[in-house]
Amino acid sequence: MGAALAQRRQDDAALLAQARSMLLAHGQVTDELRRKVATAHEADISWRGADPLGARLDERHAPAVEPRPATLIAADGSQIYPDRHGIALYYLLNTGSIVLRQGGSQAPAVSTNPEVFYEDADLYDETGRPRDPEYINSQRDRRELEALADLAEAERIALGGDLARPIVVLTDGPLLRWTPQRITDREVVREVHHFTAQLERLRRSQAVPFGYVDRPSSANVLRTVELTTLAAEEITRETVRHGRFRPLADRALFDDLAPNQRTGFFASTSDLNDRYRRAGHRIVFFYLNVAQRPGPENALIVRIELPEWAAHESAGLDVAQAAVYADCALSGFPYVLARAHELAVVGYVERHSLEAMLGQAMLRCGLQPVASTKAEAKRLTGSRSRR
Amino acid sequence: MSNETSIGRVLRASTTSFAIGCQQPMAEQERTTPELGALVKAPNGAGRVTYGLVYNVVVEDDPFVRQLVAAGIEDEVYIADQRQRRQVPVVVNVLIVGCGQGLEVYHRLPPMPPGTLDRIFACNHAEIVRFTQRHDWLRTVVAAAQIPADALLIAALRNAAAARPPDQREAYLVGAGREMAKLLALDLARLDGVLRQLR
Numbered sequence: 165m166g167a168a169l170a171q172r173r174q175d176d177a178a179l180l181a182q183a184r185s186m187l188l189a190h191g192q193v194t195d196e197l198r199r200k201v202a203t204a205h206e207a208d209i210s211w212r213g214a215d216p217l218g219a220r221l222d223e224r225h226a227p228a229v230e231p232r233p234a235t236l237i238a239a240d241g242s243q244i245y246p247d248r249h250g251i252a253l254y255y256l257l258n259t260g261s262i263v264l265r266q267g268g269s270q271a272p273a274v275s276t277n278p279e280v281f282y283e284d285a286d287l288y289d290e291t292g293r294p295r296d297p298e299y300i301n302s303q304r305d306r307r308e309l310e311a312l313a314d315l316a317e318a319e320r321i322a323l324g325g326d327l328a329r330p331i332v333v334l335t336d337g338p339l340l341r342w343t344p345q346r347i348t349d350r351e352v353v354r355e356v357h358h359f360t361a362q363l364e365r366l367r368r369s370q371a372v373p374f375g376y377v378d379r380p381s382s383a384n385v386l387r388t389v390e391l392t393t394l395a396a397e398e399i400t401r402e403t404v405r406h407g408r409f410r411p412l413a414d415r416a417l418f419d420d421l422a423p424n425q426r427t428g429f430f431a432s433t434s435d436l437n438d439r440y441r442r443a444g445h446r447i448v449f450f451y452l453n454v455a456q457r458p459g460p461e462n463a464l465i466v467r468i469e470l471p472e473w474a475a476h477e478s479a480g481l482d483v484a485q486a487a488v489y490a491d492c493a494l495s496g497f498p499y500v501l502a503r504a505h506e507l508a509v510v511g512y513v514e515r516h517s518l519e520a521m522l523g524q525a526m527l528r529c530g531l532q533p534v535a536s537t538k539a540e541a542k543r544l545t546g547s548r549s550r551r
Numbered sequence: 552m553s554n555e556t557s558i559g560r561v562l563r564a565s566t567t568s569f570a571i572g573c574q575q576p577m578a579e580q581e582r583t584t585p586e587l588g589a590l591v592k593a594p595n596g597a598g599r600v601t602y603g604l605v606y607n608v609v610v611e612d613d614p615f616v617r618q619l620v621a622a623g624i625e626d627e628v629y630i631a632d633q634r635q636r637r638q639v640p641v642v643v644n645v646l647i648v649g650c651g652q653g654l655e656v657y658h659r660l661p662p663m664p665p666g667t668l669d670r671i672f673a674c675n676h677a678e679i680v681r682f683t684q685r686h687d688w689l690r691t692v693v694a695a696a697q698i699p700a701d702a703l704l705i706a707a708l709r710n711a712a713a714a715r716p717p718d719q720r721e722a723y724l725v726g727a728g729r730e731m732a733k734l735l736a737l738d739l740a741r742l743d744g745v746l747r748q749l750r
Contacts, residue, residue: 262632269627271635494622499629502615506637513572517560520668 172411180416183389183409187417190392191221200391200399205433208401213391214384214430217448217475221389223428224421227482233267234330234487235319237371238500239311240508241304244515245297246287249539251523254282255300259307260507262500263315266487272500276507277311280518302355308335309362316371331371332484336501339375339469340432340440340447352439360443363471372484375469378497380451382467384432385414414451415465421453424489426468429475446472452485454492464496557670558585559643561593564664567695568646569593569603571671574638584608584641588706590674590682591645593665599652601661602674602682603645604692606703611640645671646695646703648688658687679714683723686730693734701741704731705748724749 193216204211244256257279264272281287288294312333323329341359366373386409391399418427429448431437440446447469455464468485475481491498523533535543559573571591575583585591585605593601616633624630650661665671674682682688692704708727712720728746735742 264628264632266626266628269631271631272628274632274636494619494624494629503632503637506615517668 176411176416179409179412183386183412183417186389186392187222190389193219193221197388197392200394200396201388201433203396203399204387204391204404207399208404209435211387211404211433212382212384213387213433215433216388216428216430217472218428220428221385221392224425225428226422226425227486229479229482229486231486231490232330232483233265234332234483235323236262236264236266236332236334236487236491236498236500237312237315237319238262238264238334238336238498238504239308239315240336240501240504241308242508242510243300243304244510244518245300246294247539249536251519251533251535252282252526253287254280254522255286255295256280256510256518257300257304257307258508258510259304259311260504260509261311261315262503262507263319264491264500266490272503274503274507277307278510279307302341305341306358309359312371312373313362313365313369316366316369320369320371327370330480330483330487331369332374332487333366333371334374334376334488334498334501334504336376336378336505338377338447338449338467339373339471340434340437352436356436356439356443360440360445363445367471367473372474372480373470374484374488375447376488376498376501377467377469380415380465380467381413383409383413384449385427385430385451386412386417388430389417415467418451418453418465419460419463421451421463421465422458423453423455424486426450426452426485429472431472441472444473448472448475450475452489454489454496456493456496464492555672558583558591558673559641559671561665561667561669561671562642563667566647566660566664568644569601569665571643571645573641573643575641585643585673586706586710588703588708588710590679590707590710591671592674592678593669593671595663595665595669599661600650601647601665602649602651602656603647604703604707605643606646606695606698606700607644609642609644611642613639644698646692646698648691649682651682654681656682656684658685658691676714679711683711683714686727689727689730690734693731701745701748704745708749 198215201213201215204213239259239261242258242260244254246253246255259277260275261277262272262274286295289299312335316331316333319331363373387404387407390407390409394403421427427450429450431441431446431448437447448471449467449469451465452468453463454466455462468488470481474484488498491500495502519533526533559571562570562572564570573584585608587605587608589605591603591605593603595601615637619629619633624633647660647664649656649658651657689704692700692707695703708724711727712723715723728749731742731745735745
């Protein structure tokens with residue numbers, strides 16, 4: 165496997181060199197390129213390219229304003245999925261959050277909000293089918309975004325409405341969430357409505373939302389770069405599905421960004437993003453190097469997603485970017501996101517404690533808390549592996 | 552019992568000892584972590600209690616803190632977060648020295664160790680005095696292996712004395728010293744070491 169990885173690294177390096185040459189030679193954003201992007205999307209609706217907002221695909225931008233302390237707010241969610249082998253059928257969602265005011269000595273405000281769901285309306289959908297993990301994940305994600313909006317509003321009020329203090333809210337992962345295939349159009353509308361409502365709350369609070377993606381595997385920009393040397397008639401479903409830069413990720417293309425330097429803005433060409441655009445909250449993204457030391461070998465390229473309205477306010481965005489960059493100084497990952505995750509995660513001890521309490525509650529009601537024989541067998545054999 | 556503050560929960564237990572997991576903010580550690588020699592109790596909900604003496608306190612390695620220290624954490628807001636908002640995993644090891652029911656105390660091992668996740672409480676002065684009224688528990692500590700037994704004896708006896716009114720403390724320690732002399736009659740060097748540190 166080691167040898168295969170080394171060979172792949174070599175092959176990828178050659179491909180990357182080609183991609184960089186194309187980017188340099190054909191990086192100008194023209195009407196023709198925009199038409200090609202539209203054509204590729206029409207040829208294959210699942211094609212995820214990058215709609216460039218700037219004049220060039222290889223733009224670079226460093227913050228042009230003095231950094232100033234911001235309030236960073238992060239939220240993360242965790243869950244216990246329903247387990248039909250457990251002592252009772254339930255699921256749990258836990259949302260952890262942190263509000264950190266940079267530049268001061270005051271300890272951040274932290275909170276966790278666990279919720280247990282056990283009623284039939286929570287466990288089963290309208291057709292009587294058990295709720296699946298995708299539904300539970302979406303409920304978790306909703307709560308994260310609601311928590312961020314709640315905290316941003318509260319912080320702006322606590323600041324007396326002072327707009328001089330920037331507020332940046334972060335989620336761990338993209339703002340533009342993946343939606344499962346099986347989801348109905350009605351459910352998509354509901355999700356879009358909820359999502360855009362939270363973004364509207366954030367906009368009213370003058371908070372800048374960042375979806376922070378560490379080690380992004382996305383290749384939206386590379387897919388657009390590929391189009392630059394294709395004639396319009398060559399853009400077919402076959403060519404866009406089997407692009408030559410398929411093994412690569414955008415972060416490799418931009419590993420020459422200087423520390424705290426970002427690319428230009430791009431928008432994902434997904435249908436979901438189009439729905440957000442119609443609601444006034446199209447999601448755009450850029451790549452940013454959060455490393456402290458220069459050089460491609462030290463680069464830590466992350467993807468930041470944000471609403472287009474936040475991208476248009478360039479001074480505010482520069483301050484937000486610098487604040488997040490500063491928060492990454494200790495570990496290369498935003499401190500607030502690491503803490504939000506720590507607050508949200510439900511570990512083995514917490515789960516065991518919860519189930520012990522649940523078992524006692526069941527006993528008090530005359531019920532026997534009994535897991536399935538399969539669960540018991542796994543519990544007995546799972547603590548150490550035997551040969 | 553419902554008014555008392557739990558100091559942690561049982562992580563693992565055996566007939567002779569158990570370990571407690573405590574989660575406290577670093578800034579409150581000094582106030583809430585039980586000290587060496589503290590007498591603690593594990594009630595089992597059926598009126599029975601297991602008594603133990605704290606013989607070891609371990610502040611578990613925290614990789615996150617290690618990373619921050621290595622990166623040179625300086626910003627006050629991060630230090631304040633670590634000290635006041637993050638809970639430090641502390642493991643407290645306890646030597647079982649007796650059991651009881653109600654006001655009755657027995658200086659022998661309990662029939663069953665405390666259960667996993669059972670709450671552990673610190674004993675108040677009245678409970679300490681009641682438990683240490685007789686000195687039979689000293690034998691358990693003297694004979695304990697692989698723990699700092701002498702340091703535990705000294706700390707526990709000091710705590711037992713401090714739980715009593717000032718005019719009774721010296722008499723208590725003298726009585727305990729006589730018991731120690733019987734137990735360590737064949738190890739005078741050890742006895743001398745313990746008695747010197749009790750002064």
